[in-house]
Structure formats: C-alpha cells, structure tokens
Amino acid sequence: MAGYFSAATFRQIGNAATTQNLLTIENIDATKLVYIRRLVVQMDATAVLTAVMPLVKASRATGVPTGGTTLSKGLFDTSNASNANTIVRGSTASDGGANSGPTATAGTVLWQQFMMRLHTAVGQVLAPDNNAMPALVDTQNFVLRQNEALLIQIVAAAGTSNPATNHYFAEVVWEED
Amino acid sequence: MAVTFQGSIQTVAMLGNDATAQNLFAIQNSIGSRVDVNVRRLALQMDAIGALTTFMPIVRTSRATAITGGARLDKGKGFTSTQSSDAFVTFLSQIGETSPIAATPGDTIWQQYCNRMHSTVEQQQGTDQNLIPLLVVNQDFKLQPGESLLVRVVAAAGTSNPASTNNWIVQCVWEEDARSTFNISGTVTLSAAPVAGARVMVLEADDELMTNAILREVIITGAGGTWASTILTGKVGAAFVQYKAGATYYTAPGSPFLE
Numbered sequence: 445m446a447g448y449f450s451a452a453t454f455r456q457i458g459n460a461a462t463t464q465n466l467l468t469i470e471n472i473d474a475t476k477l478v479y480i481r482r483l484v485v486q487m488d489a490t491a492v493l494t495a496v497m498p499l500v501k502a503s504r505a506t507g508v509p510t511g512g513t514t515l516s517k518g519l520f521d522t523s524n525a526s527n528a529n530t531i532v533r534g535s536t537a538s539d540g541g542a543n544s545g546p547t548a549t550a551g552t553v554l555w556q557q558f559m560m561r562l563h564t565a566v567g568q569v570l571a572p573d574n575n576a577m578p579a580l581v582d583t584q585n586f587v588l589r590q591n592e593a594l595l596i597q598i599v600a601a602a603g604t605s606n607p608a609t610n611h612y613f614a615e616v617v618w619e620e621d
Numbered sequence: 622m623a624v625t626f627q628g629s630i631q632t633v634a635m636l637g638n639d640a641t642a643q644n645l646f647a648i649q650n651s652i653g654s655r656v657d658v659n660v661r662r663l664a665l666q667m668d669a670i671g672a673l674t675t676f677m678p679i680v681r682t683s684r685a686t687a688i689t690g691g692a693r694l695d696k697g698k699g700f701t702s703t704q705s706s707d708a709f710v711t712f713l714s715q716i717g718e719t720s721p722i723a724a725t726p727g728d729t730i731w732q733q734y735c736n737r738m739h740s741t742v743e744q745q746q747g748t749d750q751n752l753i754p755l756l757v758v759n760q761d762f763k764l765q766p767g768e769s770l771l772v773r774v775v776a777a778a779g780t781s782n783p784a785s786t787n788n789w790i791v792q793c794v795w796e797e798d799a800r801s802t803f804n805i806s807g808t809v810t811l812s813a814a815p816v817a818g819a820r821v822m823v824l825e826a827d828d829e830l831m832t833n834a835i836l837r838e839v840i841i842t843g844a845g846g847t848w849a850s851t852i853l854t855g856k857v858g859a860a861f862v863q864y865k866a867g868a869t870y871y872t873a874p875g876s877p878f879l880e
Contacts, residue, residue, distance in 0.1 A: 448762075455676075482754045482755075488677050490674060518684070518728050520762045521763040565674070565740065566740045566743075567738065567743045568738050568739070568745050568746065569737050571734030571736065573751070615729075
C-alpha cells in the first residue's frame with residue numbers, strides 16, 4: 445500500500461575490517477516501486493584515530509542482499525501497511541550485538557560521506573546526521589525496482605580505522621507507490 | 622479535512638536518570654479525539670556538563686503503548702489564537718524524579734545521537750537533533766485517535782545518562798487535522814410533550830460491542846426537547862436519556878447502534 449515508512453538499525457560496532465555493511469534496503473516486488481527519501485548514518489567514536497577516517501558509501505548492490513537482521517518498519521500513517529517485499533536489513537539484532545551481515549556486494553558509488561574521528565580525545569564530541577544519500581531525494585525520486593537494492597557500507601583504509609570503539613547506526617525513510 | 626490547530630510545545634530541561642532508559646516526552650492523541658495529529662517537527666537538544674568517555678546514549682522515537690505518568694504540558698494558544706486544540710490531544714514530559722513517564726516503546730521510527738564531552742574543555746554546542754526526519758514538514762507523520770508517540774533515551778549503562786549532569790529538552794510542532802463526522806439528533810418527550818432539562822448522554826465507540834467506548838458529551842435539552850451531536854465517521858454512537866422532575870426520576874429506551 446502506498447505510504448511513507450522508516451527503519452533504523454540497532455547500534456553497530458566497528459568490525460576492525462576495511463569494509464562493513466551497515467544497512468540494505470531491497471525491493472523484490474514485481475510491480476511496486478520503492479523511493480528512497482532519506483538515508484542517514486551517525487557515529488560515535490570513543491578512541492583516537494590519527495589516520496584518515498572511514499567513508500560511508502551508498503551504492504546499488506549487485507544482487508539482492510541476504511543475511512543480517514530484518515528490521516522492523518515504522519509507519520508514518522498506521523492506515524498504510526508496508527509491502528512485505530520491501531525488506532530492510534541491519535547487521536545486529538540488538539544494540540552492540542554481534543555483526544551478522546547483511547551480505548551484499550557494493551556497486552558503483554552513488555554518494556559518500558566522511559563522518560568524524562577524534563584526533564585527540566578531548567572536548568565535545570558531536571554526532572550530526574551524515575547523509576548517505578543526497579538530501580534532494582526528499583523530492584527527487586531515487587527508485588528501487590524489482591530485485592534492486594541499496595547498500596550502505598563503511599569503507600576504511602585499514603581495519604584499524606574501523607575499531608570496535610566506533611559505534612554506528614543507519615536509518616532510512618522510503619515511499620512505496 | 623481541515624487544519625483546526627497548529628501549535629508548538631516545549632519541555633523544561635530534564636536531568637538524566639542514571640538508568641539505561643528514560644522516557645522524556647510523549648504525545649497522546651487519545652480515544653475520543655476528533656483530529657489526526659500531524660507531527661511537523663520534533664527536536665531534541667542536550668547539554669552534558671560531565672565527561673563521558675564511552676559512547677553516548679541514543680534517543681529513539683517510536684509509536685508507544687500503555688503510557689502513564691508524566692506531567693501534562695500546557696499547549697498554549699497555538700500559531701493562531703483563534704484556534705483551539707482538541708482536549709484529547711495531550712503532551713507529557715518528565716518533570717523531576719517524581720513524574721516519570723511509563724510506556725512501552727514500539728518499533729523505532731527515527732533515532733539520534735546527541736553529544737558528549739570526552740573531556741570537559743572548551744565550547745559545548747547543543748544543536749538540534751531531529752527525532753523525526755525533517756521531511757515531515759511536508760509529508761504527514763500521523764497520529765490517529767488512540768495513537769501515541771514516545772521519545773526515549775536509551776543508554777548502554779546508567780552511568781551514560783547521569784542524573785547530575787545530562788540536561789535534555791524536547792520540543793514539538795504539530796497540527797491537528799479534523800476527521801469527518803456524521804450527525805445524530807433526537808427529541809426527548811414525555812407523554813408526547815417535549816422535555817427541557819433532560820440529560821442526553823452521547824457515547825462513542827469503535828464498534829457495536831462498545832470497544833473503547835467514551836462518554837462523548839452530556840447534553841441538556843432546551844425548550845423544544847431537542848438534542849444534536851456528532852460521531853466520528855467509522856465509529857458507533859449511542860444516546861441515553863435521564864430526566865428528573867421534582868422527586869420523580871425518568872429514563873427512556875436508549876438509542877444504541879447509531880451508525
């Protein structure tokens with residue numbers, strides 16, 4: 445049914461690797477379209493990192509994702525039910541839980557963001573919204589057709605740049621026609 | 622339908638609670654409301670004056686159930702003082718340790734980190750954190766009658782949300798959009814004569830089993846014995862009458878199942 449919906453991952457800790465899949469959203473419906481309206485990532489880092497910070501990159505995954513934790517959907521209007529063929533996946537089933545995916549292969553980068561790091565561990569730490577998709581998708585359709593998916597992935601130059609002291613979450617708003 | 626009220630509301634500054642969960646704010650559009658509540662802005666700010674070297678709490682917004690407690694906030698006069706808010710639309714916040722909000726959170730709609738001080742030096746900023754995505758300015762995020770929204774701090778440890786140093790405020794802009802209704806009416810008579818001063822109790826419920834029934838209003842009939850009310854479209858109404866003349870009490874067969 446048409447409407448706006450949202451989903452948010454639990455808090456996910458860095459995996460000490462150069463890539464980490466935070467969130468996927470897929471559309472496996474033959475007739476219905478999914479429009480991404482907002483996609484943000486926030487992070488808190490509690491340890492010093494003097495090297496370049498990780499990037500968060502959005503891309504169309506090369507196939508339909510698998511694994512991970514299927515996330516519950518929030519409804520902008522309870523008169524509207526989200527299509528079961530719209531599936532949002534995160535990596536954990538609880539805050540700070542063990543990462544379990546989702547499994548997806550990144551495609552060409554659509555948008556990317558640096559987020560933050562602590563060069564020295566002093567002063568205030570802010571965690572602003574980082575747009576994983578450009579903000580204009582609020583009004584300009586970014587479309588997922590059947591068996592298309594969007595992947596939000598952390599890409600670090602070295603595993604040491606994405607330690608378990610990094611705490612991420614991602615969240616998405618989409619529209620279904 | 623039509624927007625009948627636009628307003629904004631704020632909590633006072635609330636201290637943390639030394640716990641892993643703290644309900645800061647709730648919007649309730651209770652059964653009996655004649656409006657949908659469209660949330661247009663829901664923002665949080667915080668100032669932490671103590672150092673926190675572990676990761677900061679997350680603030681989550683969800684559709685909640687079983688909300689009790691808290692202190693009711695004054696809705697004020699709204700953006701246009703000629704409008705009035707539906708009495709069944711209420712806003713709650715925690716005010717001090719004596720008025721916590723109890724609630725069962727639902728699935729997360731949106732969430733935000735805020736800030737922390739890794740060490741207590743230099744300038745601190747208390748920037749707006751969006752508890753509902755900004756696009757709700759133009760895209761309705763709707764609370765229908767019987768629905769609620771909860772803002773909740775979730776911390777990994779109680780020490781991450783200290784009662785002595787974390788200061789939270791929440792503010793909201795909302796509008797009320799009238800729902801459609803249908804008219805019901807009647808005339809109270811006694812021995813075929815109109816009765817003034819009879820009490821007509823109008824009930825409204827989800828269905829004929831009177832699920833979620835509320836007393837919508839009590840009408841005192843005028844000189845012609847007539848009364849009129851409205852029932853939300855899709856709901857069921859019922860009317861019952863009682864009348865006292867001197868020491869004599871009267872009642873009348875009810876008018877149930879008004880659809």
